[in-house]
Amino acid sequence: MISDMDKYRNRDTDESTNNEEKDEKKKGAMGSKIINRIIYALVAVCILFFSLVAYLTYFELFEKNKIINNSYNRRQFEMEEKTLRGSILDRNGTVLAESEFSDGKQVRKYPYGTIYSHVIGYSSRKYGKSLIESKYNDYLLGINESSAVFNLKGKLSGETKEGNNIYLSIDHKLQTLANELMKNMQGAVVALDPKTGEVLAMVSKPDFDPNEQKLEENWNTMVESQSAPFLSRATQGLYTPGSTYKVLTLASALENGMENDIYNDKGTIVIDGKEISNYGGKAYGEINLKTALAVSSNTVFATIGVELGEENLRNISERAGIGEKIPFDIPVGKSVFQYKEMSKTDMAAAGMGQGKILMTPLHMALVSSAIANNGIMMKPSLVSRIETQNGTVLKKHKPEELYRVMDQDIAMKINEMMQEVVNNGTGKNASIKGIKVAGKTGTAENELTSRQKGKEHAWFIGFAPADDPKIAIAVILEYSGSTGGSAAAPIARELISAWLKG
């Protein structure tokens, strides 16, 4: 048999030498045209087969993720029913969401009710999933390529699989406090670690109870409710930043050598026929930038806005990531700087944070954290690590730079000026004995204030301790009608104080 195979093998290798003779004959019999066309046919067949491979690869890489979660894919339910969904915990291991079997069915429980509705979201059989529950569904169910191989034993024995646990960077105590401080007001609070970008607390109000039963009871009224309880204001709400935006105008002014300029604040200023006045119409006389920020002078910052011009204003907002998509563990609205071409009044309005600039509270907290972190904005993050049931870490958050908003020396100068805001300016309500707090208030006009007074947004952004920042904060109270200094700053103070002393 071996010798037979050898014979065939030899014949195979001799092919090339025989080919020429054969080709001669073929040409005589069939004409080279047909041989050529057979080769074309081979090429065509080759293309057909490769298009199969190409499409299959394309499908796997780009198409399948769109379709695989379709409710007609029964694999989903089967997988979910068989897997005990993983828990979600805070940074210290407090359980924020867990699943239990009752009567053979899985129930998702949120022990703290409404507090995490805009962080964790919900996982419901009827209404689907949102936020962390949706984005990290695969991890919570333990679906990934590697587990298919490593968990072979578990799969074969058919026992109930347990999903992975997700640890958030949220601190449950701080989150609870923030939730209490917001009371029944509408708005949002975001607190993060400026050096790592980790979110420590994030509250959006109004909120809802994500437990399945409550969700079912309240779904219809909530969907129709004008206060939009399903809107995660901290990440999705777009607000006029008002005077809190002045820190960015200031950064551009410092970069352009305007540090020692003195302005004469007469309380009102007319730019291109439009009158701009300070809050309460107060005139501050001859003041420098530091004082202008501390008293939040609109006339000075409107003037600076015009002096900087369109290019500089646009430039600083782009460096702060306005108009960019901010990567985060849950969906984030895109902050916008909506000018096509700017007139002088537009520049004046932009300089003081009014006009067509809209930002999310998360983004404002990031701006604050960038100043705290020497001008570097860290990528915000909510999930600090993912662990399997037996403690193997699958994924761990690594701090990443997102944007270099300004140089270190500029950031230091703004830091100092923001301390002045809290020490002697509009942000006095945020001052804490023994802790250097930096901040900026804002009282933002919006679509309602043009028609009726007393509907301004109250803003406060800040960080502490100013010389070694450990927490950066943004607070917004929607349509509160009070100033940022009186309404928002105290909330920030309580949170900072709790975090640093706690």
Place this chain on the structure above:
Amino acid sequence: MKSYTRFVKPVYLVILINLMGFLLLYLYKEPYDNITIFAGLSIIALICLTYALILKLEMGDEYLFLIVSMLMSIGFIMLYRLDKNLALKQIIWLSIGIIMFFACYYAYLKINMWQKFLYFYPVVSYILFIITIVFGGGRRGANNWIAIGRISIQASEIIKVLYIFFLASYYTDPDKLNVCPITIKGLNIKINISRQLIFIALNYIFIGFLFLQRELGTAFLFFGVFIFFLFIFGSRISTLIINAIMACIGVVFSYFYFYHIRVRFQTWINPWSDISNKGYQITQSLFAIGSGGFFGTGLGLGRPDFVPEVHTDFIFSAICEEMGIFGGIAVIFLFFIFAYRGFKVSLMVNETFDRIVALGITLMFALQTFIILGGVIKLIPLTGITLPFISYGGSSLVSGFISLGILQAISKKA
């Protein structure tokens, strides 16, 4: 060195795949079922025996059968995992197929007058078509089975081979197709119909019958082979273009006049709009392919049983789910190298008739693979047809081995 390389032969890979597959299937479920081991060993035995005979009897290209046996093994493992009883039936079909393989090999070599039966092939085919239409039973919306006793045969699988022989006999010597001038009495008009026109008409009768039986996949397949032949052997490229245009008009026409054709297109373009009904098959197939990822869930660990017709037309989706996209690509490449070997045989052989038959068989396999695989992954509209050597089905498997036997015989001549 040479004696060493002889032992690292592809056949060992085929054996290895079978051993691994059946061992997994055996260990997967308790209590252990010894029939699984028996099934695995009998497949290995059949493959080894056939391969040894091919070598011993110097039957030409040994790789043709090796590629097929690899495909068959993958299909058989998957079939056994899906439905044990069907797989055991398939072993019987496989044995019959291998007997037919040898029988056709010798029949083709010994009988040297195949090209003389030009009229025989279409006539027999048409009779078979008519029998199926009159006496045939329906399955899955198609009306294409002839029942003989307890066994039912899919006539189109036999007609595939006859069709290739018909094409080959014509192109070997087109003059054989005698055309008598038609004289209409009294009017004194003589109509000379060209030989080529008659040939084309005969082809369309094949396709028309398939269309009538609602075997769209096979009709599409025959048309594909026909177009390839017009391109390779047709003297004028204009004939090819006219045929292609006519086909397009035909498709548009049938789109508007035949409901089932319209459904095929609609479920291809957007299966999601009617996912519970018309789009059900194809979307379930896509779910299966998508669920596997690149590496698959592992044999026995996915849920390909959610896909309707998974053991025949949709077996590729099951392979993709459990053996991964990489497993699927491996199957595609196996078919491709098989087609490549087939083309090589057709280029090497001297006799025109042999060359055309080899080409026809190769194209038939290649296009059939493309039509069904393209269909289940939604690259082209889905038309039901089996995946050669992999899908469950006696007629398909036996017909596949008949074609393989003939190709083997031609490779011997090359």
